[in-house]
Each structure stands twice: as structure tokens, then as C-alpha cells.
Amino acid sequence: MNPRVINVKPEQNFKLLITFNNGEKKSFDVKPYLGIGIFKELEDISLFNSVKPFLGSIQWANGVDLCPDTLYLEGETC
Numbered sequence: 001m002n003p004r005v006i007n008v009k010p011e012q013n014f015k016l017l018i019t020f021n022n023g024e025k026k027s028f029d030v031k032p033y034l035g036i037g038i039f040k041e042l043e044d045i046s047l048f049n050s051v052k053p054f055l056g057s058i059q060w061a062n063g064v065d066l067c068p069d070t071l072y073l074e075g076e077t078c
Contacts, residue, residue: 002072004056010049016058017078018071026075038064
């Protein structure tokens with residue numbers, strides 16, 4: 001099992017700065033997901049900025065979430 005999210009901060013250009021429970025910080029680019037299904041709603045910057053840690057992963061105010069393993073494995077180390 002990969003580390004889990006303990007903090008997330010929305011940044012410019014649809015990126016997230018994510019802190020994991022092992023102390024690592026990674027930048028995750030959400031742009032590739034924005035054209036896919038419900039993720040399209042995240043193009044609204046106020047909704048995008050609503051992201052919060054949720055049960056070891058992240059979740060936006062509209063209920064959209066991403067797998068914590070995806071965030072960890074595809075995120076770029078800061």
C-alpha cells in the first residue's frame with residue numbers, strides 16, 4: 001500500500017501540492033483529467049479550489065475524488 005494523503009493545497013494551472021503520511025510532498029497535475037466525465041466540472045476554479053483531504057485521499061465539494069495510489073505514483077516529487 002502506498003502512502004496516504006494528509007494535506008492538499010490547490011495551486012496555479014490546475015495542480016495540487018499533496019503531502020503524504022510518509023512526509024513526501026508531490027505535485028499532481030489534474031489537467032489531463034479535466035476533459036473526462038465528471039472531472040470536467042473541476043474546470044470551475046472555485047470548485048477546483050474546494051479540494052480537501054478525505055479518508056487518505058482527496059475529494060472536491062462535488063464529491064469527485066482520486067485514488068490515493070494514483071496521486072502518489074503519478075505525482076512529481078517536489
